[in-house]
Structure formats: structure tokens, C-alpha cells
Amino acid sequence: LFRSHQDQSLRRPEPDDNARAEALSLKKKGNDQLEGGDYEGAVEQYTAAIKTAPSSLLHSNRAAAYMMMGWWDQALRDTKAAVRKDPENLKAAERHARVLLAQDKLDGALEVAADLEQRGPKEEFNGATRPTASIRRLRWLVQAARNPASLEECRAVLDQYSSRAELASPLGQRLRRKLAEVLVERSDAIDNQRKIRPALAYNKRTEADEDEIQELTPFAEEAVRITGELLQDNPDDADLRYLRGRALVRLGRHADADVQLQKGLTDSPDHGQIKELMEIMDGLEEVKQKANAFYKEGKMDEAIALYTQGIDHDPDCKDTRAVATLYYNRSAALRKKGDFQKALDDANMCLALHPKWAKALYRRGVLLLECGRYAEALTELKVVQRADPTFDDDLQEWLRRAHHWLSKPRDVQNHYRFMSLPMDASKDDIRRQYRRLCLLWHPDKSEGSEDGRARFEDLQKAYRFLMDDELREEYDFGIWKDRPVRHHIKKRDKVKETWDDSKTPEEADAPRSHYNWGDRHLIEDEKVESIFWGDAGCPAWLKEKRKEFQQKRYGEDYVVR
Numbered sequence: 098l099f100r101s102h103q104d105q106s107l108r109r110p111e112p113d114d115n116a117r118a119e120a121l122s123l124k125k126k127g128n129d130q131l132e133g134g135d136y137e138g139a140v141e142q143y144t145a146a147i148k149t150a151p152s153s154l155l156h157s158n159r160a161a162a163y164m165m166m167g168w169w170d171q172a173l174r175d176t177k178a179a180v181r182k183d184p185e186n187l188k189a190a191e192r193h194a195r196v197l198l199a200q201d202k203l204d205g206a207l208e209v210a211a212d213l214e215q216r217g218p219k220e221e222f223n224g225a226t227r228p229t230a231s232i233r234r235l236r237w238l239v240q241a242a243r244n245p246a247s248l249e250e251c252r253a254v255l256d257q258y259s260s261r262a263e264l265a266s267p268l269g270q271r272l273r274r275k276l277a278e279v280l281v282e283r284s285d286a287i288d289n290q291r292k293i294r295p296a297l298a299y300n301k302r303t304e305a306d307e308d309e310i311q312e313l314t315p316f317a318e319e320a321v322r323i324t325g326e327l328l329q330d331n332p333d334d335a336d337l338r339y340l341r342g343r344a345l346v347r348l349g350r351h352a353d354a355d356v357q358l359q360k361g362l363t364d365s366p367d368h369g370q371i372k373e374l375m376e377i378m379d380g381l382e383e384v385k386q387k388a389n390a391f392y393k394e395g396k397m398d399e400a401i402a403l404y405t406q407g408i409d410h411d412p413d414c415k416d417t418r419a420v421a422t423l424y425y426n427r428s429a430a431l432r433k434k435g436d437f438q439k440a441l442d443d444a445n446m447c448l449a450l451h452p453k454w455a456k457a458l459y460r461r462g463v464l465l466l467e468c469g470r471y472a473e474a475l476t477e478l479k480v481v482q483r484a485d486p487t488f489d490d491d492l493q494e495w496l497r498r499a500h501h502w503l504s505k506p507r508d509v510q511n512h513y514r515f516m517s518l519p520m521d522a523s524k525d526d527i528r529r530q531y532r533r534l535c536l537l538w539h540p541d542k543s544e545g546s547e548d549g550r551a552r553f554e555d556l557q558k559a560y561r562f563l564m565d566d567e568l569r570e571e572y573d574f575g576i577w578k579d580r581p582v583r584h585h586i587k588k589r590d591k592v593k594e595t596w597d598d599s600k601t602p603e604e605a606d607a608p609r610s611h612y613n614w615g616d617r618h619l620i621e622d623e624k625v626e627s628i629f630w631g632d633a634g635c636p637a638w639l640k641e642k643r644k645e646f647q648q649k650r651y652g653e654d655y656v657v658r
Contacts, residue, residue: 112150120150127158136162153183160192164199167262172196187217194235199266203243210236242268248283248316251276265330273323274337280320281343284417314452320344335365342374349418349451351378377411381419384410385426392430400430414450421450425457428464435517435530437467455484459492466499467513467520475499482582491521497577504575512559512572520573524564531560 112120127142143159160175173196179189194209214236219226227233238257245251255264255272263269324341331337338361345354355378361371388403404427407420414420428443441464447457462477478496481488498520513520518530540550563569570578 116150120146120152120155123149124155124158127162131158131162131165136165140166151182153179153186153189156182157186157189157192160189160196164192164196165260165262167265169196169200169266173200187213191217191231191235194239198235198239198242199263199268201267201271203239206239207236210239242272245272245275246279248276248279251279270327270330273327277320277323277327277337277340277344280316280323281340281347284314284316284320284344284347314348317344317347321348333364335361335368335371338364339368339371339374342371343415346374346378346415347417351416351419354378374415378416378419380410381407381416381423385419385423388423388426392426397430397434401427401434404430417450421447421454421457424450425454425460428460432460432464432467432519435519437464437514437517440464441468455481455488458484459489462499463495463520466495466502469511469514471499471503475503493582494521494574496582497574497580500582501573501575501577510555510559512563515555515559516563518563522563527560527563531556 123142123146127139127146130136130139130142139162140159143155143162147155147159156175156179160172160179163169163172163175173193176189176193176196179186180193183189190209190213194206194213197203197206197209210232213232214228217232218229220229228236234257238254241250241254245254251272255269255276258264258266258269258272264273321341321344324337324344328334328337328341338357342354342357342361345351345357355375358371358375361368365371384403384407388400388407391397391400391403404423407423408427411420424443424447428440428447431437431440431443441461444457444461444464448454448461451457458477459481462474462481465471465477466474475496478492478499482492482496512518513522516527516530516534518527522530534556535553538549538553538556540546540553542549562572
């Protein structure tokens with residue numbers, strides 16, 4: 098009897114009509130403040146209303162205000178009270194599930210979501226009933242947030258978290274940490290090698306010849322931003338310091354990365370990943386300095402060996418920019434030795450690791466020219482010119498070379514490729530290479546064979562030709578010697594993106610197609626008219642093609658001059 102009397106004395110009396118009216122007025126004020134973004138003011142109004150006339154609705158509304166402020170423990174307490182006061186308040190139950198989800202209590206959130214699927218409202222779909230969209234989204238969120246593995250999965254869950262409070266919740270922080278890890282992995286150039294598309298015409302491409310994949314550095318930039326936000330709340334987290342350092346290294350910001358890694362070691366002196374990354378960075382820098390010294394001394398074999406050692410030192414390419422630089426430098430050494438194809442492969446790999454690097458694009462254009470791929474070379478050099486017309490003092494000369502060599506007949510002897518010499522080789526380089534080849538190709542070495550004698554004679558002819566300044570200048574530049582190489586800002590198709598006019602077996606007896614005809618890049622630049630055909634002028638078949646082209650573009654009444 099005593100306990101029953103005590104419970105009755107402690108039980109709050111039922112509010113009268115005046116109290117309910119006052120609580121309703123306070124709730125309306127709280128709702129207005131909640132919609133206006135004044136969440137603390139809304140909490141005060143809801144709290145006053147609960148003291149006056151408590152209800153499940155008021156606890157649910159105050160929980161909503163707490164959720165917007167990121168006060169998840171208080172929100173959980175209110176959602177529990179709201180569900181306890183009115184088990185049929187499904188909106189409060191849904192908020193309860195969202196609070197549990199934000200606190201990363203996924204099992205509890207899943208139980209509430211399953212209960213809502215059973216008791217919640219339904220909608221018709223294809224002749225059947227199913228839970229409403231909000232309940233289905235809640236169930237999906239709980240399942241998707243458990244263990245997202247890919248970048249797309251992380252983004253899909255975080256897209257549902259729009260408020261700052263949700264992103265700062267325990268689940269939001271875990272997901273953003275996972276997103277940072279995935280972004281760093283996605284920016285790894287070894288796992289996502291950027292394909293350098295071959296220069297194929299539209300009508301010669303297959304499905305395998307895809308466009309170059311997107312640049313990877315934006316992933317690292319996003320990882321830097323996310324880890325910076327997370328470190329504001331967790332400044333002593335060594336793992337976050339490591340991820341931020343990895344992303345900064347990926348972007349080539351080695352000084353900033355070193356600061357982050359040093360802070361990470363201060364917080365966690367035994368952090369193995371940080372120590373490994375710092376050892377890789379220091380090792381690559383040391384190897385690069387030694388190899389560069391050999392290169393400057395002209396010891397190309399030693400330099401190539403050291404560059405290769407540096408590349409092998411970082412097989413996972415964690416210090417991506419440093420490895421790209423090693424490929425770039427090794428490409429220069431290979432070019433000096435006359436191994437143009439291997440040098441081009443290294444330039445391509447450099448661009449895979451460091452896309453849009455102007456120096457690498459410039460090197461690739463030069464090597465394409467020296468490999469005999471003149472149209473592609475002109476494209477790459479034009480790209481560099483559009484990016485920065487003053488990039489290099491020799492850029493204009495290389496553009497003139499590309500234009501001239503593109504206009505040469507295909508059967509013209511290339512003395513540079515024959516002697517394995519760069520096109521800008523000095524006289525000392527030519528003399529040194531000539532002596533080396535004389536020792537290798539002397540007729541006595543080939544036991545007096547006709548091929549050996551012919552090759553040796555060609556070597557002497559090429560040497561005399563290249564040592565003559567006037568002949569070499571005409572050979573390199575032709576009519577492009579003093580011509581300005583114009584820079585165009587307007588957008589246009591590249592040389593490599595043209596129609597292939599090469600002969601097919603069925604076209605063997607047809608007139609030779611002009612190699613520039615249909616090349617929109619050169620037509621737009623008006624370079625077709627720059628070709629020197631001699632005193633006789635261009636062939637009749639080309640005149641007819643030009644006439645057809647101009648009349649098609651400007652109308653049948655156009656007069657061809």
C-alpha cells in the first residue's frame with residue numbers, strides 16, 4: 098500500500114487545457130525556429146513545452162533539433178522517450194533509427210528499420226505493396242554503411258549526409274576516413290595506369306583503343322581536403338597524417354608531406370607506414386641526384402642504371418611524381434644514346450604517372466618526331482605551344498622541323514635515325530657517334546659482305562651530309578626555316594584524330610591520295626597551301642579535290658583561284 102501511494106504521489110498530474118494550449122504555442126515557436134535554423138532556440142522552446150505538457154511529439158521534435166546540432170546522445174534520449182510515450186509514433190521511430198545510424202550503432206538501426214517495414218505506411222507498386230521511399234532509403238543506408246569498399250559506395254552513402262552535423266557524427270567520420278583511404282588508392286597510378294592512346298584515325302579505331310582515362314590527381318586533391326577536415330577533430334591521429342602525407346606526395350608537394358609525416362611520427366613513433374614512405378622519398382631523392390650527376394658528366398650508361406634502380410626502389414609508385422621524374426630523366430639519357438623507342442616508352446610512362454606535364458608532352462613530341470611519327474609529333478608540340486607559347490626557346494624550331502618532315506616524301510633517307518642521333522645533336526656528338534659506328538660497321542667486321550660495305554658507305558655519306566651546316570639546315574627545316582609558326586587559340590581536332598587515307602589493296606591502282614587531304618587540323622591552319630610542289634605546281638588530281646572541297650563548303654558558284 099505504501100509503494101502504491103508513493104507512485105501515485107510521484108506521478109505527474111495530467112496537464113489541463115491551459116497547459117496544453119501553452120505547450121502548443123511553445124511548440125509552434127520551436128517549429129518556426131527549427132525551420133529558420135535557430136536550433137538552440139528551438140530546443141529551449143521544446144524544453145519549455147515538455148515541462149508544461151510533455152508528449153511524444155515534443156520529444157520527437159526536440160530530437161530533430163538535437164540532430165541538426167549534432168548532439169546525438171541527447172537526440173537518442175529524446176527519441177527513446179518519444180517512442181516510449183507513443184509506440185505508434187512512426188516518425189519518432191524513424192528518427193530513432195537515424196540517430197542510431199549516425200552513432201554507428203548499425204545493428205540497433207537495422208532492428209528499428211525492420212520494424213518500420215512491418216508497421217510503417219505502404220505504397221502501391223506494380224500491383225503490390227511496399228514500404229514508403231523514406232523507410233526503404235533508411236534500410237538501404239543501414240546496409241550500405243556497414244562496410245563500403247569502393248569509391249562509388251562511399252560517395253553514395255555520404256551523398257545522403259548533407260548536414261555538417263551528420264558528417265561530423267561517428268558514422269560520418271568513419272565513412273569520410275574510408276573515403277580518404279579509397280581516394281588515395283584510386284589516385285595510385287600503378288593500379289590505374291593512364292592509357293596513352295595510339296595515334297589512330299577515326300575509321301581505324303577499335304574498342305580497345307579507348308580515350309585516355311581521366312587524370313588521377315583530383316582524387317588526391319580531394320583526399321587532402323577530407324583529411325584536413327578530419328584532422329581538425331582528430332589532430333593526434335597518425336593514420337590520418339599518413340593518408341594526408343600520401344595524398345600530398347601524390348601531388349608532388351613533398352615539403353608539405355614531410356611536415357605531416359613528421360607530425361605523425363611524433364604522435365606514433367612506431368608507425369611503420371610513415372617510416373616506409375619517408376624512406377622511399379629519401380631514397381628516390383638520393384638516387385636522382387647521383388644519376389643526374391652522371392648524366393651531366395656524359396656517363397649515360399651509369400645514369401640509366403641509377404634511374405632504373407630508383408624506379409625499382411618504389412615498385413608501388415607511392416612517390417608518384419618522383420618516379421615520373423625518374424622516367425623523364427631516363428628518357429633523356431636513352432635519347433642521348435639514340436634509343437628513341439625506349440625513350441618514347443619512358444616518356445609515355447612519365448605521362449601516365451604525371452598527366453598534362455608540359456615538359457613530358459614536349460619530350461614526347463620530340464621523340465615522336467625522331468621515331469618517324471611526324472603527324473603525332475606535330476600534335477604534341479602544338480599542344481605544348483597552346484599551353485605556353487614561350488615554354489622553350491627551341492619549341493619554334495621543333496615545330497618547324499615537324500612541319501617540314503611531315504611534308505617530306507615517305508622514302509626520304511633519315512640520316513638521324515640511321516646514325517641513332519637526336520635531331521639537335523651537336524657536331525661533337527655527330528663526330529663521336531660516327532667514330533663509334535665506324536668501329537662497329539667497318540667492312541672488315543662484316544668479312545667484306547656487300548651489305549656491310551653499303552652500310553659503311555651510307556654512314557660516310559650521312560656523316561658528311563650532317564657535318565655540312567647549309568645542307569643540314571635545309572634538310573631539317575626546308576621552306577619552314579624562316580616561317581613563323583602560328584599559335585591558334587581556337588579549338589580544333591588534333592592531327593591524330595583524322596581520317597586514315599592509307600592505301601588498301603583495292604586502292605593499289607588508284608591515284609596516290611594526298612597525305613594532308615582530309616586532315617582537318619592542317620586544313621584549318623591553312624598548312625596545305627604551304628607545301629612546295631616545285632615549278633610545275635600541285636598535281637591535277639589535288640586541284641580537282643580542292644575544287645570539290647571549296648565548292649562543297651562555299652557553294653557551287655564559288656570560283657576556285
